Amino acid sequence: MTQENMTVDVLVVGTGASGMAAAITAASQGLKVLVVEKEARFGGTTARSGGWLWIPGTRLATEQGIKEPVGAAKTYLKHETTTHYDEARVDAFLEYGPKAIDFFTQKTCVQFDMPAVFPDYHAEAPGGQPGGRSMVTRPFDGRELGPRIKLLAPPLPELTVFGMMLGSGPEIKHFMRAFKSVSSFAYVTKRLSKHLLDVLSHGRGMNLTNGNALAGRLAKAAMDLEIPVWLSSPVKKLVAEFDGVAGAIVEHEGKTIRVNATRGVVLACGGFPHELERRKKLFQHAPTGKEHYSPSPESNTGDGLRLAESVGGLVDSTIPQAAAWVPASVTTRSDGSKGVMPHFIDRAKPGVISVTPKGKRFTNEGNSYHDFVQAMVRACEGEKEVSAWLMCDHKALRGYGLGCVAPSPLPIARHIKSGYLKRGQSVAELAKLIGIEPSVLDATVREFNQGARAGEDPAFGKGSTAYNRYQGDSLVQPNPCVAPLENGPYYAIKLVVGDIGTFAGLVTDEKTRVLDGSGQPIKGLYAVGNDAASIMGGNYPGAGITLGPALTFGYVAGLQLGKPREAVQKVALQVESRERIAIRL
Secondary structure, three states: OOEEEEEEEEEEEOOOHHHHHHHHHHHOOOOOEEEEOOOOOEOHHHHHOOOEEEOOOOHHHHHOOOOOOOOHHHHHHHHHHHHHOOHHHHHHHHHHHHHHHHHHHHHOOOOEEOOOOOOOOOOOOOOOOOOOOEEEEOOEEHHHHHHHHHHEOOOOHHHEEOOEEOOOOHHHHHHHOOOOOHHHHHHHHHHHHHHHHHHHHHOOOOEEOHHHHHHHHHHHHHHHOOOOEEOOOOEEEEEEEOOEEEEEEEEEOOEEEEEEEEEEEEEOOOOOOOOHHHHHHHOOOOOOOOOOOOOOOOOOOOHHHHHHHOOOOOEOOOOOOOEEEEEEEEEEOOOOOEEEEEOOOHHHOOOEEEEOOOOOEOOOOOOOHHHHHHHHHHHOOOOOOOOEEEEEEHHHHHHHOEOOEOOOOOOOHHHHHHOOOEEEOOHHHHHHHOOOOHHHHHHHHHHHHHHHOOOOOOOOOOOOOHHHHHHOOOOOOOOOOOOOOOOOOEEEEEEEEEEEEEOOOEOEOOOOEEEOOOOOEEEEEEEOHHHEOOOOOOOOOOOOOOHHHHHHHHHHHHHHHHOOHHHHHHHHHHHHHHHHHHHHO
16 A cells, blocks of 8 residues: 555544544634544444433523532432542533533534433432433434435444334334324324335435434534545554654555644544453453443444553553443344344333343343343353343233334244244243243242232332333333233343443543543543543443533543644743742742
8 A cells, every 4th residue: 555644633533423523623613624434334333322412401401491409410420430430520521511512503403302301310319310411312314414324324223113213202102102092103104104215215214313313413514514534444553753642544545644633633433342352351241252242333343442552541441330231132133144132121111020041030120221231240140141031921022012022013923933032821931941940930920920910019129210110101000110921922032231332441631631651641642432431430320421421522622622722832831930930939
């Protein structure tokens, strides 16, 4: 390959929410920005995500009439992060999060909707709130991207219906009630018809929702600012000079190009969910690195972390939970490839319980995915494999679906044939199919049913929290999360450990600068998104705690890069002058 040189102000590595936020913010200040992406499509993990952002104190909450008590968000984060509370970075997040939302919603096409009620995952904890912190990306018409729509990474197939993305919240409820409500049936019919027309006309659905909408909106905002985005262009190494990082070596269109970045390089490569060696080191449940199943893009192999380490950056490996855990099931797609299905909401539905491979319940199934997996790991301590079975009766399966199995009237035969869904006419028959002692599983179900008939779960309190109830079925009373399993046949799906992003990342300061072993910033190097250590301390406080900080700190990075050099020099001179005066005194 021939080597060429080019110069920009800012080089951003990665096209997920954090990288694009940094690029857009920097470019809006007049900087020359280049974004590079090693994949052939843009969007990264963001394009596969739910598109939710957790940011307290925004204008969107105020417009809903929600006003938080002063200091509540900081109290909540201090409680949630425990030993890894980073006050400076938390303060920066709480200060700049609302500003980032104002910037993007007022200056770009990036828009969000705030539901009146979406509880924090631990709303009952100090500083927790019943709503006003989680927002979802507003649906976006893919036609606005023009020909570039073909380059947008698709949503996770397991989270689509006929290839169609469903908007979180009300839209999912319409699909679940399509044959129970006239209005829902009409909504679903119209939605499916429009999707079919889009597929016939454009080869894919044009009504982008969730994370695909966020990736699409950020791409359109970048297009409006004429920010070049190079796809299939991996960064091979950083260019390090005596005083810091000066750029990077990028492979692009058969050439090796030295990209000089006069202001800085921003790493936004998506963390390390598919890096075997780091998984082996940091994931308790994956002693060989292979006992883990991530639905995130397979290209997220820790590139940003290794690039930073090559110039003195450090990865914080002390975070109690190295990733945002999610229980997952492994399915076989129509083309024969394997898919990973994250289980977000099915666990909370009435008539659904989870048991260990020994047939015992082990936690409140309605708790957050992150909490659920931690309980699963503890329950399987000493076992050869960390896994569980999610089971339900026929009424629950056809009413709500389970994993990749859609609710009625969609067929379930192919899932049974593939072995993804196990079915037994009785609890005992199901137990034999999944390798559990029949008498043990039968006793577990009978014990659960005793309380469930009255809407109670004495053992684990399913339905006892605001978040549990939000994810349940409001039409089921007195407890939207609890109903007995007594309408055979009975079904089960095997759960394993997955993630929706890594938490262990590069040590950065509140300005997103990567720090070296002595705690000093590495000049010209920034890290955002999952390449930076999470400010959540290994916990998962609410819906969108990955994308919220990603957008916020991408915005912060862009602001830092956009600061006039003259102003920085003046500040340095003022500090030096004050130090001289202090010495004379």
